[in-house]
Amino acid sequence: MNNPFKNQIIIDGLQYCNWNRDLFEDALNGGLTAIHATLVYWENTEESFQKIQDWHKIINNNNDILCHATCTSDILKAKKENKLAIIFGFQNSAPIANNIFLVEDFFLKGLRFMQLTYNNQTALGGGCFEENDSGVSRFGKEVIKEMNRLGMIIDLSHAGKKTCLDAIALSSKPVAISHANPTFFHKSKRNIEDVILKELASKDGFIGLSLYPYHLKDHSNCKLEDFCEMIKDLINLIGIDHIGIGSDLCKNWSDDVVMWMRNGKWTKEINYGESSNKNSSWPKQPPWFKKSSDIVNIYHGLDKIGLSEKDIFKILGLNWFNFMQKNFS
């Protein structure tokens, strides 16, 4: 292993890749212990159960280097066996439709993260691209109780401001924003205002910082130094324990997938989402974060701006691990 992560738990709190052996090996050899992998966005119930089936096959076919994590001890076991632990997550509540009983069904199949919304309003709450955010709905309140009961992490990425604040207040367990950045770093609909970050941290919640270009200052030209300085500022704002990485790395997809992520089947007219210049391609990753193993660059970047090794490892994995323990230990 050509990196300083030998005895550390390193976690990427969200990736959406078209996975293959090379990508898994890059992550494992790059020192990652666990990845929260997105399985679906717009898929319906049946399609989502199918995706879970597909993932069990992928893990089984690569079980020399992969394992499926449903609790934090699985992550520790993966570390011991030099495997990459995969945590299943949905980036939307579309799979549960109107049916609260599906939350447990998906939990029993291994799901551990679910977003309430994906940009658009759902039956549970408001999305970050909506003009008006309802906050958490009647059904949303019931689903939050159910996710809390089971130990499924409520993920507020892509939710609207009121929905975030409502969910933070309603949830009896700490909630996550698995992949986003503070708006003080880069103003965007997907990034998070200070008031929410503070509320999140005050309830022991968590933010995974994103490397998706539209969430970064200067997008694809974002400098590593600026990203690391943002982390330092965020530590000052909400304390170190609530911060990790959720890279939102999307590798090996054709361009039609980014358009599908934006449009699903909800519109017949093309919607360009976060792209202001009607770009229908994947945005270019910054040169210092083009693959899982590039997380080592963030290690060096944080080291360079003076973070202690202990604090760096908190940011790169230990904090995620401790947060996950509060939901599914």
Add this chain to the structure above:
Amino acid sequence: MNNPFKNQIIIDGLQYCNWNRDLFEDALNGGLTAIHATLVYWENTEESFQKIQDWHKIINNNNDILCHATCTSDILKAKKENKLAIIFGFQNSAPIANNIFLVEDFFLKGLRFMQLTYNNQTALGGGCFEENDSGVSRFGKEVIKEMNRLGMIIDLSHAGKKTCLDAIALSSKPVAISHANPTFFHKSKRNIEDVILKELASKDGFIGLSLYPYHLKDHSNCKLEDFCEMIKDLINLIGIDHIGIGSDLCKNWSDDVVMWMRNGKWTKEINYGESSNKNSSWPKQPPWFKKSSDIVNIYHGLDKIGLSEKDIFKILGLNWFNFMQKNFS
């Protein structure tokens, strides 16, 4: 026919019954020409396609007295052939999930009414039981365009106030509230405020007045005279052409169905909906409207308070017919 409807088009703008031959015969012999029948509430896509299949079978098995109406000329044909025309409707947008292309699929199967919401928030808009109503969402706007294009009636029954106002403003074709009463008659979350009624009428929209006890002044003890006086007041408020009957008659169901209507699968804890005293039974219909054929009592009630025969027949069917023509002639 023991009623004065021989040469008239009589339309009930919403019923949800567990239909059988007796109920169809009562409606037909009672002078009804067409009924907008609710097929589903909480059902998902597959279940909703199945319900449509079931209904085609029901109509086929009773094709001596029933026909399926997909345009207003089908209603005229039914009248001529002394049959009861059935218009298909969904009381929720659950069947289309996140998929705008399903609107056309359901339209092609004969669907002509769809509510954006049923009490609760959906991906399209806010429900009347929600604390915060988002108004019409991004997806909701796209669906409204699609329903307009196809000629499917946007039904705002069970929607929140902002969602009603948004949809009235957004829709290029007149919209309906198929079954509700004015709040000036009886204050309830399901009934409609004057400001919405006026907006609705100003855009050529339509309200079908409900006989469901929770929508009535004094509930099951509501007097026919009071109901008819309400109609007179409503005519003064919004003009006669925008008013019809949408009885919300629910016959031949066991009590678990009213609880299912309220709870669907969205909550594990029992929700009592419009019943303030935790009643889990169907409310008792007022004695003057216990079955389809009792619409003759409303005829006599309106006659008694001085409405002209011409105006009575407008209220009892002609207005609905003219309104429907603006969507699916």
